[in-house]
Amino acid sequence: MKMELTYYPYELKLRHAFTVSSYSRATTPGVQLKIKWENVEGYGEAAMPPYLGETVESVTSFLSRVNLNQFNDPFKLEEILAYVDAVETGNTAAKAAIDIALHDLVGKLLHAPWYKLWGLDKETTPFTTYTIGIDTREKLQEKVLEVADRFRILKVKLGSGRDKEIVKAIREVSDLPLAVDANQGWKDKYEALDMINWLQEQGVVMIEQPIPKEQWEDIGWITSRTSLPVYADESVQRVKDIAKLQGIFTGINIKLMKCTGMREAMKMITVARTLGMQVMLYLISKLTQSNLNFIIWN
Ligand code: MG
Numbered sequence: 264m265k266m267e268l269t270y271y272p273y274e275l276k277l278r279h280a281f282t283v284s285s286y287s288r289a290t291t292p293g294v295q296l297k298i299k300w301e302n303v304e305g306y307g308e309a310a311m312p313p314y315l316g317e318t319v320e321s322v323t324s325f326l327s328r329v330n331l332n333q334f335n336d337p338f339k340l341e342e343i344l345a346y347v348d349a350v351e352t353g354n355t356a357a358k359a360a361i362d363i364a365l366h367d368l369v370g371k372l373l374h375a376p377w378y379k380l381w382g383l384d385k386e387t388t389p390f391t392t393y394t395i396g397i398d399t400r401e402k403l404q405e406k407v408l409e410v411a412d413r414f415r416i417l418k419v420k421l422g423s424g425r426d427k428e429i430v431k432a433i434r435e436v437s438d439l440p441l442a443v444d445a446n447q448g449w450k451d452k453y454e455a456l457d458m459i460n461w462l463q464e465q466g467v468v469m470i471e472q473p474i475p476k477e478q479w480e481d482i483g484w485i486t487s488r489t490s491l492p493v494y495a496d497e498s499v500q501r502v503k504d505i506a507k508l509q510g511i512f513t514g515i516n517i518k519l520m521k522c523t524g525m526r527e528a529m530k531m532i533t534v535a536r537t538l539g540m541q542v543m544l545y546l547i548s549k550l551t552q553s554n555l556n557f558i559i560w561n
Contacts, residue, residue, distance in 0.1 A: 266331040270296040270360070272319045275310065279406060282397040284422030284448030286313055294322045294357070298364040300337050305368025309360035310520055314497075317356045325350065325357040337368050344526055355500070355523050362524025377525065392418040392442055397425070400432045407437050416440045416468070422448015426458060430465050444471035447497055452481040459489050471516060472496045483511040492541060502530045505538065514541030 275291040282288075294309040311317045328350055334343050347361050370377055378385050393414045395406050407417065419433060422445035433441070443462055449455040455473040462470070469492045473485055476498040486493040492513035499508060499515045501522050508515065515535050517528050528544065535542045 264301045264335055266334050266337060267299040268296070268326065268329065268331045268361075269299070270294050270323065270326055272323070273308075279396070279398075279402070281394075282423075283420045283444070284397070284446040287396075288313065292319050294319060294326070294360060296326070296360040296364050298331065298337070298361070298368050300368060300372075303368060303371050305337075305364040305366070305371060307360040307362070307364030307367065309356040311356050312520075315356055315520055317354065321354065322357040322360070325354040326361075329361065331361075337365060337372070340365060340369065340526060344524070348523060356520040359519045359522070359524040362526055363519065366525050381529070390415045392416045394418040394420065394444075395433065396420050397423045397429065400428070403429060403432045404436045407433055411437045411439060414439065416442060418442040418444060418471075421445050421458075427461065430462065430467075434465060438466065440466055440468045442469045442471065443467050444496070445473045447472050447475045449473050452478075452484050455485050456488055459485065459491060463489070463491055467491065469494060472498065479507075479511055486511060486513060494541070494543060502527055502534055505531060505534050505540070509538045509540060512540065514543060516543050516545055518545040 271294070273293045273295045275293055277289055277291065280287055280289045292311045296307040296309070298305045298307070309317070309322045311319070311322065329347055331343070337343070343365060344358075344362055347358055366377055370380065373380065391414065393410045395403060395417055397420050398406065410417075417433070417437070417439050419429065419441050421429060421443050423429070430441070441462075445455070449458060452474060459467075459470055459473070470489070471494045473493065474481060476495075482493070482498070494514045494516050495508050495512040496516040496518075498512065499505060505515060515531065517531050519525065519528055522528055522531060532542050
């Protein structure tokens with residue numbers, strides 16, 4: 264029996280416009296995908312926030328060049344995904360959609376979810392954060408109040424030049440612990456460290472991508488001067504990028520859409536932990552409805 268691949272575009276409309284230090288958007292373009300084998304269907308999804316550099320066109324054009332018909336055994340995940348990865352460099356969201364559908368298919372065929380197949384305990388799943396994008400004071404407070412009783416930690420986007428105003432506005436309505444993502448928006452290491460020290464006094468518990476991704480030395484300088492964990496996001500994409508970050512960042516942000524999916528994400532977790540680094544996992548999906556959630560693993 265051959266595997267059959269089908270897909271269609273899907274636009275995710277966000278409940279609130281989502282703004283970070285470099286862009287703003289009200290929708291996330293996506294592609295839904297299905298792999299069928301022996302009348303069982305596995306589902307996957309490519310979500311394309313603008314920083315990934317992928318579009319519905321780039322994803323569908325990549326998928327049109329993938330021939331899964333040549334495989335007749337979906338359990339050969341390594342072989343199939345190595346082929347998919349080699350079709351073209353880049354296109355990580357399209358590759359992730361295939362990876363996710365294939366894992367879904369295999370899980371259904373084995374009648375087991377992947378946390379069981381991987382030997383994990385779902386009772387020990389860490390807390391998920393809810394991301395608050397950059398906004399006006401009123402809108403920020405409205406968004407926080409909307410979700411504050413459903414989350415134990417919030418993630419705040421900074422790096423806009425209004426950082427203290429934003430954090431103070433949130434603190435007026437919530438005392439939840441905050442994770443902070445500067446999206447490379449702080450000017451230099453001195454500004455970043457001053458801000459981090461102030462943020463720590465406001466109940467911030469972690470920092471993500473404080474300054475531009477290639478400023479390795481300065482990022483290491485910052486990390487060595489704060490007790491807060493400093494996570495790489497823009498500085499890390501796939502498993503090959505992790506080793507050079509050891510000693511520079513405390514941990515890495517793993518995103519299925521930038522790393523090609525579940526299989527590579529699991530390899531990244533193993534490599535990061537072997538190097539003594541922490542990990543967090545980030546998911547974008549229509550299932551998250553309005554905003555972008557991630558899970559801190561530590
Ligand atoms: Mg980030």
